[in-house]
Amino acid sequence: MNTDISKMRNIGISAHIDSGKTTLTERILFYCKKIHSIHEVRGKDGVGATMDSMELEKERGITIASAATSVNWKGFDINIIDTPGHVDFTIEVERALRVLDGAVLVLCSVAGVQSQSITVDRQMKRYNVPRIAFVNKCDRTGADPLKVKDQLIEKLGHNAVMIQLPIGLEDKHEGIIDLVTMKAVYFRGPDGEDIVVTDIPSDLLAEAEEKREELLDVVSMFSDELMEAMMEENVTEEMIHDAIRKGTLTQELTPVCLGSAYKNKGVQSLLDATTRYLPDPTEVTNIALDLDNDEKEIILESSLEKPNVALAFKLEDGQYGQLTYIRVYQGHIKKGSELYNTRSRRKFKVGRLIKMHSDHMEDITEAECGDIAALFGVECASGDTFVQTGLNYSMTSMFVPSPVISLAISPTDKKAADNMAKALNRFTKEDPTFRTFVDKESNQTIIQGMGELHLEVYIERMKREYAAEVEIGQPQVAYREAISKVAEFNYTHKKQSGGSGQYGRVAGFMEPLSEGEYEFVNKIKGGSIPTEYIPACDKGFKSSLEKGSLIGFPIVGVKVTINDGQSHTVDSSDMAFQLAARGAFKEAYLKAKPVILEPIMKVAIEGPTEFQGNVFGAINQRRGIIVSSADEGTFSTVDAEVPLSEMFGFSTTLRSLTQGKAEFSMEFLKYGKVPKGISEELIKEYEEKRKKEAGK
Amino acid sequence: MVRSELNKRSPLRVFEKSIKGGVGKGHIGVLASKKGVGKTACLVHIATDKLFRDRHVIHVSFSQKVDHIINWYEDIFKEIAKKRELEDAVDIHDEIITNRVIMNFNSQGTTIDQVLTSLRAMISDGNFPADSVIFDGYDLASSSTEDFGKLKAFAKEVEIEVWISASLKGEAPVFNDNGVPEELENKINDLDVLITLKYEGDHVHFQVIKDHDTLEPKEMTLKLDPKTLLIARE
Numbered sequence: 001m002n003t004d005i006s007k008m009r010n011i012g013i014s015a016h017i018d019s020g021k022t023t024l025t026e027r028i029l030f031y032c033k034k035i036h037s038i039h040e041v042r043g044k045d046g047v048g049a050t051m052d053s054m055e056l057e058k059e060r061g062i063t064i065a066s067a068a069t070s071v072n073w074k075g076f077d078i079n080i081i082d083t084p085g086h087v088d089f090t091i092e093v094e095r096a097l098r099v100l101d102g103a104v105l106v107l108c109s110v111a112g113v114q115s116q117s118i119t120v121d122r123q124m125k126r127y128n129v130p131r132i133a134f135v136n137k138c139d140r141t142g143a144d145p146l147k148v149k150d151q152l153i154e155k156l157g158h159n160a161v162m163i164q165l166p167i168g169l170e171d172k173h174e175g176i177i178d179l180v181t182m183k184a185v186y187f188r189g190p191d192g193e194d195i196v197v198t199d200i201p202s203d204l205l206a207e208a209e210e211k212r213e214e215l216l217d218v219v220s221m222f223s224d225e226l227m228e229a230m231m232e233e234n235v236t237e238e239m240i241h242d243a244i245r246k247g248t249l250t251q252e253l254t255p256v257c258l259g260s261a262y263k264n265k266g267v268q269s270l271l272d273a274t275t276r277y278l279p280d281p282t283e284v285t286n287i288a289l290d291l292d293n294d295e296k297e298i299i300l301e302s303s304l305e306k307p308n309v310a311l312a313f314k315l316e317d318g319q320y321g322q323l324t325y326i327r328v329y330q331g332h333i334k335k336g337s338e339l340y341n342t343r344s345r346r347k348f349k350v351g352r353l354i355k356m357h358s359d360h361m362e363d364i365t366e367a368e369c370g371d372i373a374a375l376f377g378v379e380c381a382s383g384d385t386f387v388q389t390g391l392n393y394s395m396t397s398m399f400v401p402s403p404v405i406s407l408a409i410s411p412t413d414k415k416a417a418d419n420m421a422k423a424l425n426r427f428t429k430e431d432p433t434f435r436t437f438v439d440k441e442s443n444q445t446i447i448q449g450m451g452e453l454h455l456e457v458y459i460e461r462m463k464r465e466y467a468a469e470v471e472i473g474q475p476q477v478a479y480r481e482a483i484s485k486v487a488e489f490n491y492t493h494k495k496q497s498g499g500s501g502q503y504g505r506v507a508g509f510m511e512p513l514s515e516g517e518y519e520f521v522n523k524i525k526g527g528s529i530p531t532e533y534i535p536a537c538d539k540g541f542k543s544s545l546e547k548g549s550l551i552g553f554p555i556v557g558v559k560v561t562i563n564d565g566q567s568h569t570v571d572s573s574d575m576a577f578q579l580a581a582r583g584a585f586k587e588a589y590l591k592a593k594p595v596i597l598e599p600i601m602k603v604a605i606e607g608p609t610e611f612q613g614n615v616f617g618a619i620n621q622r623r624g625i626i627v628s629s630a631d632e633g634t635f636s637t638v639d640a641e642v643p644l645s646e647m648f649g650f651s652t653t654l655r656s657l658t659q660g661k662a663e664f665s666m667e668f669l670k671y672g673k674v675p676k677g678i679s680e681e682l683i684k685e686y687e688e689k690r691k692k693e694a695g696k
Numbered sequence: 697m698v699r700s701e702l703n704k705r706s707p708l709r710v711f712e713k714s715i716k717g718g719v720g721k722g723h724i725g726v727l728a729s730k731k732g733v734g735k736t737a738c739l740v741h742i743a744t745d746k747l748f749r750d751r752h753v754i755h756v757s758f759s760q761k762v763d764h765i766i767n768w769y770e771d772i773f774k775e776i777a778k779k780r781e782l783e784d785a786v787d788i789h790d791e792i793i794t795n796r797v798i799m800n801f802n803s804q805g806t807t808i809d810q811v812l813t814s815l816r817a818m819i820s821d822g823n824f825p826a827d828s829v830i831f832d833g834y835d836l837a838s839s840s841t842e843d844f845g846k847l848k849a850f851a852k853e854v855e856i857e858v859w860i861s862a863s864l865k866g867e868a869p870v871f872n873d874n875g876v877p878e879e880l881e882n883k884i885n886d887l888d889v890l891i892t893l894k895y896e897g898d899h900v901h902f903q904v905i906k907d908h909d910t911l912e913p914k915e916m917t918l919k920l921d922p923k924t925l926l927i928a929r930e
């Protein structure tokens with residue numbers, strides 16, 4: 001195949017809900033001549049957009065899955081990677097961000113930079129993703145793309161600059177002025193496919209000239225050539241493109257395009273900007289970790305000659321069977337060749353290799369570095385790294401936060417039980433923040449995740465995609481227990497009457513550990529506990545952490561030091577010392593003044609300023625702390641920290657408090673101490689529950 | 697050092713002593729200087745000192761981003777904790793910031809009425825028991841005496857102490873014989889405490905211009921530490 005890698009683009013389109021991401025994506029697919037009719041997102045035909053492959057997603061109007069679709073624009077191969085927008089799905093967003101080389105940030109010309117754009121932008125910054133902006137919905141009443149550009153500067157700290165101006169706004173929005181070519185561009189015909197380029201209308205010329213000056217001033221910072229040409233007044237279009245590209249690649253510049261996806265304005269120009277300014281795969285640094293060499297960082301090379309390295313970034317159980325989407329970073333993966341999964345340490349053969357287009361899938365014989373493709377029927381989990389046999393690399397490990405909420409689910413019948421098992425198996429492979437296990441005591445299946453909505457979505461998917469009807473319990477916050485003081489122990493485990501005896505004594509102390517979950521220090525001198533039994537002590541302490549005695553949740557942040565003990569030549573054993581350690585832990589735990597920790601969420605609420613008081617009140621009622629509020633005239637944003645346990649049902653409350661005009665996003669922030677009153681309540685509840693269970 | 701000791705030894709005790717124990721509830725204190733002398737650092741130190749003593753503070757700002765104000769607080773806290781070798785600094789930090797709210801107004805032409813409406817919402821609906829409100833970046837010099845009156849009435853009504861920074865225009869602001877900056881002469885009767893910051897050599901010194909009912913310049917035995925930007929004893 002040997003495609004020209006400089007003509008390859010891997011891009012994501014990210015947006016706040018309802019900014020028009022789906023509409024824009026579909027327009028892009030259309031103009032790339034891959035789909036043949038445009039369906040309205042929520043149109044009467046019920047067909048919906050091609051990108052939102054999951055039904056549930058359509059219903060909610062949010063994008064959950066990250067699939068990749070390949071299109072071609074003027075000789076460029078563009079892979080569009082769908083980036084989920086909702087913060088409850090952070091892990092999916094972050095994984096998608098790993099495989100993108102650049103992104104289009106879609107903003108609504110009326111609403112401007114909203115809470116989700118802020119979250120997603122922060123993530124993009126972390127992954128060094130170059131961005132261009134598209135101010136959509138210029139046909140809406142109140143459209144003000146220049147204001148949105150200012151917000152990019154003020155709220156997101158971008159060095160944003162208009163590279164286009166609107167020709168008319170609101171219902172008079174007709175097209176754009178290209179500030180590089182200094183031409184007017186109209187999009188005519190029923191689907192906006194007839195591009196008509198003319199001179200700039202005279203009434204807009206003065207503004208266009210002024211904004212072009214601004215553009216040149218800003219972008220000349222990135223090009224000496226342009227700077228000189230400006231002085232000599234022989235600036236060419238190429239020079240401007242080059243300068244914009246340079247600034248964009250280093251993320252020091254965000255060029256701003258505009259239009260209306262819905263009214264078919266500006267999409268083709270955005271595609272031109274995408275291919276012009278966003279990087280090709282060779283212009284992005286990708287790092288792998290060498291597992292044979294202390295996880296040393298290795299910079300991958302986009303070269304066909306190098307051994308293969310690819311990342312499985314998405315699993316999908318679609319109409320075609322199980323697909324694994326991969327991004328190839330190095331080498332080229334051929335159909336029929338052998339790959340090695342460095343996580344599972346298993347080799348496998350590449351069977352069918354395909355590329356997904358919007359309306360069909362194409363069988364290919366090889367996928368080259370830089371490209372995105374999908375494999376059929378590979379046993380793996382998302383996030384796995386595939387390499388050529390002989391290498392042992394892993395793509396940078398991604399931070400996986402622990403789940404903060406859990407829910408008991410029980411299938412309604414035998415069939416549902418089978419289907420549920422299948423679904424859970426799939427989901428846990430797709431999403432490492434989604435976990436499941438069977439609770440030993442209640443024998444119930446528990447699912448865990450990052451928030452209420454996160455779990456809700458999986459329950460819905462179980463129903464729809466797997467026909468697994470389940471009954472659900474009350475959401476349960478993932479509390480933790482931790483100690484707050486130093487406490488000593490000196491415990492003897494002794495059972496020496498009849499049969500073979502057990503004997504072990506363990507002494508030392510436990511103390512709070514601010515970082516990490518558990519640490520074990522052996523300071524035994526003179527062999528008062530023989531070395532062979534030390535691991536048993538460690539194991540005994542460690543197993544004590546699984547379930548705290550306050551409310552039965554895992555204990556975190558404990559450092560245990562042992563400094564004395566005693567053994568018996570005949571009666572001591574691993575088991576005896578494990579039990580001694582458990583006894584010692586129990587003895588010291590309550591003395592160490594244990595406390596209950598709860599997940600605290602970072603919550604951002606955005607809405608009309610008139611409802612500010614209601615929002616403040618709602619946060620206050622939920623034991624929340626308002627960190628800041630930002631008032632921008634009619635709109636305001638409130639940043640708060642609120643315990644997760646208080647956030648159940650918040651979306652409903654917020655809707656009724658603000659006539660549905662406010663929105664919020666939330667993500668896990670940290671674990672924090674539960675206040676005394678509530679902690680006592682939790683302890684009481686736990687004791688009652690235990691009494692009840694004991695009475696059974 | 698433990699927290700109570702730190703509070704006792706704070707240079708802010710000296711500061712308060714020279715203005716009859718502080719600005720006081722229902723009153724307004726103004727910190728005036730030309731640009732870039734260190735008013736924000738002082739206000740944040742004043743606020744942090746209050747937080748250290750379990751008071752509740754609302755910090756009102758008029759900047760583009762909230763982040764950098766939060767960073768000011770982080771920096772000032774760190775400097776204090778370091779200087780005093782504060783015990784349990786992390787816990788104290790986490791505890792006291794829960795008593796602080798930052799309210800930022802970044803649209804041009806925000807009126808004092810809008811600010812007061814938001815403050816009221818925070819205090820009553822948000823149930824935030826504010827003791828002090830810090831105004832930084834408010835264009836006091838060009839605000840009308842009427843607006844200033846509204847602010848004063850608000851401070852009285854909800855019984856809070858207000859600190860405002862006033863940025864004096866130009867490189868060499870003009871002061872009258874009493875040490876009052878010309879730009880603030882029209883408000884001198886309504887404000888309760890006025891302190892000016894001036895460079896003397898390479899140090900910034902404080903001067904009390906108005907101390908409740910006394911209008912007579914007097915030196916404070918304090919300076920602004922040029923390295924940490926903390927208020928410190930001379």
Ligand SMILES: Nc1nc2c(ncn2[C@@H]2O[C@H](COP(=O)(O)OP(=O)(O)O)[C@@H](O)[C@H]2O)c(=O)[nH]1
Pocket residue numbers: 015016017018019020021022023024040041042061062136137138139140259260261262263
């Ligand atoms: N007026 C106007 N509406 C648009 C435009 N683009 C999208 N919409 C509408 O905005 C709503 C949300 O669009 P959608 O593409 O689903 O947004 P997403 O949530 O970002 O995927 C739909 O009703 C669209 O028809 C546009 O350019 N102008």
Ligand SMILES: [Mg+2]
Pocket residue numbers: 021022023052061062063
């Ligand atoms: Mg959508």
